[in-house]
Amino acid sequence: MKEIRVHGRGGMGAVTSAQLLAIAAFKDGNMSQAFPFFGVARRGSPVEAYCRIDKDFIRVRQQVYKPDYVLILDKTLIGAIDVLKGIKKEGTVIINSAEKPKLKTKAKVYHVDASKIAIDIFGRNLVNTPILGAFIKATGEVSLDSLNKTIMEKFPKEIADKNIEAIRQAYEQCSE
Amino acid sequence: MVLAVIEGSRAAAEAVRLCKPDVIAAYPITPQTHIVQELANMNADGTLKSKHIEVESEFSAISAATGASAAGSRSYTATCSQGLALMHEVLFATAGMRLPVVMTVVNRALSAPINIWNDHQDSISQRDAGWIQLYAETNQEIIDLTIQAFKIAEDRKVLLPIMVCMDGFFLSHTIEPADMPEQKKVDKFLPKYRPDHAYLDPKRPMTQGPFAFPKPYAHMRKDLSDAIDNSKDIIQKVSKDFKKSFGRQAGDGLIELYNLKGKKTAVITMGSLGGTVKDASDKKGDFGLLRIISFRPFPKKDIVAALKDMDEIIVLEKNISLGASNGAVFDELRSALYGLKQRPKVIGYVCGIGGTEVTVDDIIKAVEMSKKKKDGDVSWMMEKE
Numbered sequence: 001m002k003e004i005r006v007h008g009r010g011g012m013g014a015v016t017s018a019q020l021l022a023i024a025a026f027k028d029g030n031m032s033q034a035f036p037f038f039g040v041a042r043r044g045s046p047v048e049a050y051c052r053i054d055k056d057f058i059r060v061r062q063q064v065y066k067p068d069y070v071l072i073l074d075k076t077l078i079g080a081i082d083v084l085k086g087i088k089k090e091g092t093v094i095i096n097s098a099e100k101p102k103l104k105t106k107a108k109v110y111h112v113d114a115s116k117i118a119i120d121i122f123g124r125n126l127v128n129t130p131i132l133g134a135f136i137k138a139t140g141e142v143s144l145d146s147l148n149k150t151i152m153e154k155f156p157k158e159i160a161d162k163n164i165e166a167i168r169q170a171y172e173q174c175s176e
Numbered sequence: 177m178v179l180a181v182i183e184g185s186r187a188a189a190e191a192v193r194l195c196k197p198d199v200i201a202a203y204p205i206t207p208q209t210h211i212v213q214e215l216a217n218m219n220a221d222g223t224l225k226s227k228h229i230e231v232e233s234e235f236s237a238i239s240a241a242t243g244a245s246a247a248g249s250r251s252y253t254a255t256c257s258q259g260l261a262l263m264h265e266v267l268f269a270t271a272g273m274r275l276p277v278v279m280t281v282v283n284r285a286l287s288a289p290i291n292i293w294n295d296h297q298d299s300i301s302q303r304d305a306g307w308i309q310l311y312a313e314t315n316q317e318i319i320d321l322t323i324q325a326f327k328i329a330e331d332r333k334v335l336l337p338i339m340v341c342m343d344g345f346f347l348s349h350t351i352e353p354a355d356m357p358e359q360k361k362v363d364k365f366l367p368k369y370r371p372d373h374a375y376l377d378p379k380r381p382m383t384q385g386p387f388a389f390p391k392p393y394a395h396m397r398k399d400l401s402d403a404i405d406n407s408k409d410i411i412q413k414v415s416k417d418f419k420k421s422f423g424r425q426a427g428d429g430l431i432e433l434y435n436l437k438g439k440k441t442a443v444i445t446m447g448s449l450g451g452t453v454k455d456a457s458d459k460k461g462d463f464g465l466l467r468i469i470s471f472r473p474f475p476k477k478d479i480v481a482a483l484k485d486m487d488e489i490i491v492l493e494k495n496i497s498l499g500a501s502n503g504a505v506f507d508e509l510r511s512a513l514y515g516l517k518q519r520p521k522v523i524g525y526v527c528g529i530g531g532t533e534v535t536v537d538d539i540i541k542a543v544e545m546s547k548k549k550k551d552g553d554v555s556w557m558m559e560k561e
Contacts, residue, residue: 019351022352026353031352031353035345038293038294038345038531057353059314060451061350061448061452062533062534062536
């Protein structure tokens with residue numbers, strides 16, 4: 001089983017990120033599960049969401065404490081909360097950041113300037129879909145094809161096209 | 177079976193749509209809100225043809241659903257926590273008039289202090305109202321139990337209201353794969369409700385829930401008690417029939433056994449925690465699970481038959497019967513086992529209160545710690561401050 005934890009701020013769509021991953025993973029032929037940290041989220045406050053991917057139906061219903069992958073939608077969360085808590089040493093961190101952040105971890109760290117991509121394409125800092133392009137590049141855990149299909153089902157065509165383009169750019173620009 | 181990833185609340189709403197209720201009356205409350213929202217959307221889109229009654233409180237919601245059922249409609253409502261507590265008075269009337277209302281309870285803690293998270297205090301506190309209570313472990317079970325609930329409730333041998341209980345957030349806000357049955361198959365499984373004894377007909381006026389002197393009152397209460405006891409057979413039958421039509425079944429409808437064969441230690445729980453216990457059982461290997469699906473009626477015989485050879489029974493439950501020092505399941509289970517010559521040791525844990533986490537490791541630790549405890553010991557499983 002692979003476990004993913006998404007860190008964002010209220011209003012950024014961290015829950016949607018986790019859900020899109022779960023649906024895409026299911027389209028790949030896996031079982032999956034996604035849920036938010038059960039809190040009283042306010043716009044701008046730190047939020048978490050979780051996703052699990054496995055061959056078999058996922059029965060466990062606890063938060064993700066030892067993630068294989070951590071997605072960070074906003075680099076200002078580093079230091080504010082322990083975004084690396086419990087991450088496996090062979091795990092991977094994917095962060096929305098123009099430059100490679102200095103993180104004390106044995107896990108691999110990938111970064112992408114998802115904010116720039118989002119502002120170019122959406123005119124707003126909507127990074128919850130482009131970060132998934134970087135996730136796919138860094139981990140290969142979910143196929144780009146399934147994610148794009150998920151986006152097409154979830155959004156009207158015009159919005160879906162923009163999201164797919166943002167995901168493509170993030171996929172290409174993501175680096176270690 | 178066609179699986180699709182679906183949120184628990186949406187699963188509940190879609191299942192309700194498949195059952196085509198004539199009347200829906202519900203008032204939104206966290207974490208049940210998505211269900212009411214989805215149903216209102218379906219109604220607005222015309223994909224659901226129910227009469228949607230807008231109400232100003234849960235008291236009115238259950239009153240409207242009960243009244244609609246008394247007029248011969250298939251009626252549905254949903255609530256949780258404070259909303260269910262507000263319904264308390266009417267719940268007894270719904271059951272007492274033998275009206276097959278189906279209600280989804282998205283389990284949440286009760287005030288005070290205010291807490292929006294999951295435990296079972298809300299529905300457990302309504303255990304003596306005469307409603308059948310079924311607890312779902314997964315989003316799939318939410319769908320399956322909702323469809324079965326209408327069939328059980330409307331069975332002329334039952335004619336009782338049913339709460340389908342699903343854990344707030346743990347199921348309501350979680351997306352996971354589940355199969356949504358085809359409308360045609362559901363129509364066949366659950367034909368239109370044709371009430372025998374309660375319907376609105378001006379040519380044939382009748383009184384329901386009338387004044388009753390002590391003797392007839394006592395008789396009617398006894399009938400009600402017998403009806404809910406006897407509903408066990410129908411719950412099992414409907415569960416079996418559901419399997420015939422849709423190819424799946426949770427336990428035998430009343431309880432589910434997992435990994436218990438050859439084991440001497442059994443963990444007992446209800447609802448979504450069952451999944452976490454299954455993973456803990458697989459990881460540790462020295463205990464199995466008995467999951468109670470039907471808390472009301474309480475399947476005493478089936479539970480005793482499944483547990484009679486155990487050395488040790490550990491009850492994990494998300495409620496506390498204040499003043500009894502333990503949860504409600506603990507007492508009922510221990511009482512059920514009292515007649516055995518060789519009684520297993522029963523240990524209780526009050527857990528998951530107000531949304532506290534219960535992890536695989538917590539469960540393994542609880543089983544480990546139980547070895548040192550004596551029969552009847554109860555403790556609280558809590559995260560550190």
